[in-house]
Amino acid sequence: MNHESRIYIAGHKGMVGSAIWRELESKGYTHLVGLTSTQLDLKNQQAVNAFFEDVRPQVVIDAAARVGGILANSEFPYPFLMENLQIQNNLIDAAHRFDVHKFIFLGSSCIYPKLAPQPLQEACLLTGSLEPTNEWYAIAKIAGVKACEAIRKQYHKDFVSFMPTNLYGAHDNFDLETSHVLPAMIRKFHDAKLANHSPVTLWGSGTPMREFLHVEDLARATVFALEHTLPESLYNVGTGVDITIKALAEIVQHVVGHSGSIIWDTSKPDGTPRKLMDVSKLQQQGWQAQIPLEAGIKQTYAWFLAHQADYKTLRL
Numbered sequence: 178m179n180h181e182s183r184i185y186i187a188g189h190k191g192m193v194g195s196a197i198w199r200e201l202e203s204k205g206y207t208h209l210v211g212l213t214s215t216q217l218d219l220k221n222q223q224a225v226n227a228f229f230e231d232v233r234p235q236v237v238i239d240a241a242a243r244v245g246g247i248l249a250n251s252e253f254p255y256p257f258l259m260e261n262l263q264i265q266n267n268l269i270d271a272a273h274r275f276d277v278h279k280f281i282f283l284g285s286s287c288i289y290p291k292l293a294p295q296p297l298q299e300a301c302l303l304t305g306s307l308e309p310t311n312e313w314y315a316i317a318k319i320a321g322v323k324a325c326e327a328i329r330k331q332y333h334k335d336f337v338s339f340m341p342t343n344l345y346g347a348h349d350n351f352d353l354e355t356s357h358v359l360p361a362m363i364r365k366f367h368d369a370k371l372a373n374h375s376p377v378t379l380w381g382s383g384t385p386m387r388e389f390l391h392v393e394d395l396a397r398a399t400v401f402a403l404e405h406t407l408p409e410s411l412y413n414v415g416t417g418v419d420i421t422i423k424a425l426a427e428i429v430q431h432v433v434g435h436s437g438s439i440i441w442d443t444s445k446p447d448g449t450p451r452k453l454m455d456v457s458k459l460q461q462q463g464w465q466a467q468i469p470l471e472a473g474i475k476q477t478y479a480w481f482l483a484h485q486a487d488y489k490t491l492r493l
């Protein structure tokens with residue numbers, strides 16, 4: 178691995194892939210390769226093999242996936258299972274057959290059992306039942322983790338899986354129908370500020386605890402994994418610190434500059450009381466998140482303000 182290595186970032190226009198691309202560029206990597214799904218449909222095995230034969234990437238980062246919230250997952254179980262299996266299987270198998278030196282597979286904390294002890298350790302994988310609302314997606318991601326582990330075990334290749342916690346940052350999704358909690362709060366407080374600081378209604382009691390990682394920290398962790406040989410196949414990536422949804426709302430409200438009231442709609446579900454990753458395995462290798470939550474939210478709000486005019490036509 179050097180600055181001229183051919184590095185293919187699958188999903189390079191997505192929130193995660195684009196952050197990894199920017200991080201690699203800023204560190205002087207010059208031979209980055211990225212194709213949109215229109216240019217290369219990763220579900221098409223023949224096309225993926227032809228691309229690998231032609232380009233011969235030396236390093237592959239898999240940040241391509243069909244992603245979505247609870248609603249999309251429960252309404253479209255088959256594509257969430259099958260498209261993700263197809264995308265990752267085609268990439269992992271081509272990377273194996275075309276002798277890619279290093280492969281990083283990105284998944285999510287939903288691979289862990291619903292009732293696993295907190296903080297979630299890598300060792301709790303496959304020790305219990307999954308959260309039913311996103312089990313389709315989780316099953317595909319677990320298969321990806323196991324495929325990388327199998328290649329590592331049998332062929333001693335450097336294939337690693339990273340499971341990030343909740344992410345936020347530039348290129349996040351601010352659509353109130355489909356967004357995650359943090360960008361949804363930014364959008365709600367912003368809209369309410371413009372509506373003469375009208376009250377903001379948020380779901381649940383505000384007591385559940387969640388962890389948030391800035392996508393640039395994940396990008397740094399990914400580049401760290403490219404520049405180091407990690408001894409194991411599966412790592413959690415997060416801050417190791419959680420916060421109540423209520424405290425998060427107060428930070429977002431302060432950053433956005435909304436001075437109205439917050440209404441907690443306790444008729445809406447809270448979800449699981451706590452979801453925190455144990456990130457000690459990656460920390461022991463020398464990586465740690467750097468961006469404090471409030472600073473990360475300020476940066477994300479600035480990005481939202483700079484791009485909000487596009488949100489009717491572009492995904493923010």
Ligand SMILES: NC(=O)c1ccc[n+]([C@@H]2O[C@H](COP(=O)([O-])OP(=O)(O)OC[C@H]3O[C@@H](n4cnc5c(N)ncnc54)[C@H](OP(=O)(O)O)[C@@H]3O)[C@@H](O)[C@H]2O)c1
Nearest residue numbers: 188190191192193213214218219240241242283284285344
């Ligand atoms: N966002 C989070 O909070 C979060 C948290 C934990 C883990 N992750 C993980 O991070 C990874 C990336 O997520 P993200 O948030 O960056 O998603 P995203 O913004 O929706 O980006 C997904 C990318 O995948 C590409 N893609 C999807 N289907 C494809 C296909 N058939 N062929 C080629 N490319 C395809 C898309 O390309 P086009 O745009 O060209 O279609 C897009 O660039 C996922 O594995 C996800 O599980 C995300």
